Structures are given as structure tokens and as C-alpha cells.
Amino acid sequence: MRILFADDHTLVREGIRPFLRELAADVEVLEADNLPGAEAKASDAGELDLILLDLKMPGMDGFNGISKFTKSHPNVPIVILSGHYNRKDVIAALDYGISGYIPKNIGGMAMVNALRLVLAGEKYLPSEAFSESGPDEDESILTPPSTVEAQTVDPKFATLTQREAQILAHLIEGETNKQIARALDLQEITVKIHVRNVYRKIGSQNRAQAVRITLQSGWQAPPLS
Numbered sequence: 001m002r003i004l005f006a007d008d009h010t011l012v013r014e015g016i017r018p019f020l021r022e023l024a025a026d027v028e029v030l031e032a033d034n035l036p037g038a039e040a041k042a043s044d045a046g047e048l049d050l051i052l053l054d055l056k057m058p059g060m061d062g063f064n065g066i067s068k069f070t071k072s073h074p075n076v077p078i079v080i081l082s083g084h085y086n087r088k089d090v091i092a093a094l095d096y097g098i099s100g101y102i103p104k105n106i107g108g109m110a111m112v113n114a115l116r117l118v119l120a121g122e123k124y125l126p127s128e129a130f131s132e133s134g135p136d137e138d139e140s141i142l143t144p145p146s147t148v149e150a151q152t153v154d155p156k157f158a159t160l161t162q163r164e165a166q167i168l169a170h171l172i173e174g175e176t177n178k179q180i181a182r183a184l185d186l187q188e189i190t191v192k193i194h195v196r197n198v199y200r201k202i203g204s205q206n207r208a209q210a211v212r213i214t215l216q217s218g219w220q221a222p223p224l225s
Helices: 010-020 035-045 064-072 087-095 108-119 155-159 162-172 177-184 188-202 207-217
Strands: 002-006 028-032 050-054 078-082 100-103
Touching: 002 010, 002 035, 010 028, 010 108, 010 162, 010 207, 028 035, 035 050, 035 064, 050 064, 050 108, 064 078, 087 100, 100 108, 108 207, 155 188, 155 207, 162 177, 162 188, 162 207, 177 188, 188 207
Parallel strands: 002 028, 002 050, 050 078, 078 100
Antiparallel strands: none
């Protein structure tokens, strides 16, 4: 199985890569950190079985990047990975022909199960994005939470404070301390202190390990501020 995985954050790729290898015994993961790089890798690869794209990485230009891939690889399932999503974006991505829209804060094995559904020809969309939809919405495109998302959360994550949970959500996105400080209107030194506390509570030594532990835990991150 050959998978193209494009995301501009190295930590995110490192955290998700092990789960992609759970999809088959012989998974080859081709990686890129921007749209032109992803297009080049796809062109050189020949046949692909699955394409994962970060909606916000350089070169995507909104949904135009998705359009390019759905046209150049019409028979390959394309899945969007994003830390930010809403009903409008999910529906728009669906209109562009994607097969799945997966939040980056989903648990690692839940992500594997979602991708297995996509590879089986189904669609996976986050049900939370449709929480305000009316009864006339097409429920057939939504995956029941019990199928993919049901997962026991590691109790260590219950010890996180609200601020620590916010910061961990940004860490999953691959953001630096400076970027997190700007997003949360904090001093960078304050962010560093919170990051150290997060590491201690979840049993991590560094950022890459924190992302991996979080993805394995089934913890649902709060919306990014």
C-alpha cells in the first residue's frame, strides 16, 4: 500500500506516521510539507492507494489544492486532515470529491479505523461538524461514532487544566511556543511552563512524543483558540 501524506508540520507527520503503518503489512508512506512537493511526490510515485492532505499547508490555496488532486487522481481516495473544521468547510470539501475529513485531534486508532472505512469505499466525516444540522440532512454520509470514535481515554489527560489542554491542542497542530503564545495571548515563558507541565502529566519527554501519546490516548482536544 502506498500512501501520500502531506502536512507542513514535521511533528504532526511523525505522530501520525506510525498509525498509517497499521493499515497494512507493507505500507509505504511518501511525505511532503507543501502542495508542490505533494504533487511532485504523487507524480513520481505512479500508483497511490490513499492521499492525506493538510488543508492549511503552504500552496493549498483553500480548496484549490484539493481540486488539483481530485482531477489528477480521480480514482484515489483523498482525505483531509485539519485541526479546524466546521459544517461549511466539510460540505465544501465533500463537494470537491474528498472521501474523508478527519480532525487531527482524533485518537490514533480511531484515525486508523476511519481510514480503513475510506479504503473500503466509504466516507468518513466528523459528526460534530453536523451537530446543528436539521433532520433533512443526509445522514448516510456520517459515520456512527460507535464505529470509529468510541475509545477509552487515558486517565492522565483528565489531570490537564483547561489552559494545558488548550496548549496541547496547539502542540498537536505542530505550532511553536511563539505561535501558541500569540494565539492564546500569553507570554512565551508562560507557554513553556505549561508545556513542561503537560509533558510531566502525560508522561512525555518531548514534543514528538507528546503528539504520539496524545494520538494514542483517544483524548479529544478542545477547539483551538
